[in-house]
Amino acid sequence: MAATFPLDYSRARSGFLGAAEEAGARLRTFTLPGHRGPDGGELCVDTAYLGPPDPVELLVTVSGTHGIEGFAGSACQTGILLREGVARAAAGPTTGVLLVHALNPYGFAYLRRVNEDNVDVNRNFVDHDAPPHNNAYDAVHGTLVGAADDAELMAALTELRGKLGPERLQEAVTRGQYRHPDGLFYGGDAPAWSRQVFRTVVAEQITGAADIGYIDLHTGLGERGVGEPIFRGGPDADAHQRARRWYGDALTASEHGTSSSTPIVGNTATAVADGLGADGRLTAITLEFGTQPGPAVLLALCADTGLHRRSPPAEAVRSDRKRLIRDAFCPTDDARWCEQVLDRAREVFDQARVGLAAGERG
Known part of the structure; x- marks a missing residue:
């Protein structure tokens, strides 16, 4: 089962594109300017679409928002949605399926959670003229x-956690911060390239659908191997209850204190919500797969930040110290974990497909 997971970004992209072409998907590519991967190859966001030109219902999945987390997301998109034919089965006369592969290709290729400018793409969808400052992070930045x-x-x-x-430590670190460019969970001081690409995807490939089921694929939080559907919104009053009808009692919500994730700001679902038409409905989740206990994940993030502060990217990506962050976000040498990820993703994709098909419009 672990062999289904790509060994690096280049092979992930090649596998995704090949499977998309075999499925008859319509492809589109956005190439990151000014950067190449460790092997010298291009770094790209690729989208694959199956379905009618103007879908009423649209299932959207995104992988690699947090670069290195793309190993699991790519495996789910390529293996389940494309090679197993789930995307083709979900697409119909009024239903489309859109796969956004490697939204942060730099982080994917260089085994980083952040992008080419140390920006957390999933904290970048904010108003940078008035960013939501995180004073709690200021107090812990120097330690991290x-x-x-x-x-x-x-x-x-350990001392911080005890204090x-x-x-409180998780929320201070992970909420997102906008004052420390060299720090963790930095949301940037301007729209990142990945944000601009995603805004284009929303405007040209998502806006116009009446019902959108949105799944952003992530790793690193929660119980190992468990896929937690975390509610990420929808502007209509029924969005949370609709998501619960789709995903059952497993659905959690950061704002309700039921999730492994504390509340965050500036995530990708914000762009989808902003792009909805007047009558559009959004049912958005993060599908989060647990890997290691929180202290180990935070240690890996801090160590990786330090590694890249001291070493150029081409040297850092080949460092033995990358083992820490790989274990924290893509433990693909664990066949059981890989199997759990694929099984759970298969289940959640089917729940979203059934939910979209049910409609529920009066």
């Missing part, structure tokens, strides 16, 4: 990036 070695970092993080408690 200032350690001289792993032992010092582990001790500092603030796990939940």
Whole structure:
């Protein structure tokens, strides 16, 4: 089962494009300017669409918003939606399926969660003229990036966790911050290239559909191997209850305190909501697959940030220290984890397909 998961970004992209062509999908490519992958290849966001020209219902999946998390997302899109024919089965006379592959191709290729400018793409969809500052992060930034070695970092993080408690520390770090370009979960000071690409995708390939089921594929939070559907919105009053009808009692919500994720700002679902037509409905989730306990994931993020502060990208990506972040976000050498991810994604994709087919419009 682990062999279904790509070994690197280049092979992930090649597999996705090949499967999309075999499925008869319509392809579109956006190439990141000014950057190449570790192998010298282009870095691209690719979209694949199956269905009618103007769908009424639209199922959208996104992989690689957080670069390195694209290993799991790409495997789900390529293996389940394309090679298993789930996307073709879901598409119909009024229903389309859109796959956005590797929204952050730089992070995917260089084994980073962030993009080419250390920006967290899933915190970048905000008004940068008035960003939602995170004062709690200011107090922990120096600890997260200032350690001289792993032992010092582990001790500092343990002290922080004891002082603030796990939940307060998680919220301070992960909510998103806009004052420290060299820090963690930095949302940027302007729209990132990936955000601009996604806005184009929304405007030209999503807007106009009446009912949108949106799934952003992620890893790193929650119980290992469990796929948690986290509610990410929809502007109509029934959006949360509709999502619960689709995904059942497994649905969680950060704002309700039921999720492994604390509340965040500036995520990709914001762009889809902003692009809805007057009568459009959005049912958006993050599908989050757990990997390691929170302290181990935070340690990996801090260590990787330090690695890239000290080393050029081509050197950092080949460092043995990349094992920490790979284990935290893409433990693809664990066949059981890979199997759990694919099985759960298959289930959730089917729930979204059934929910879209049900309509529910009065």
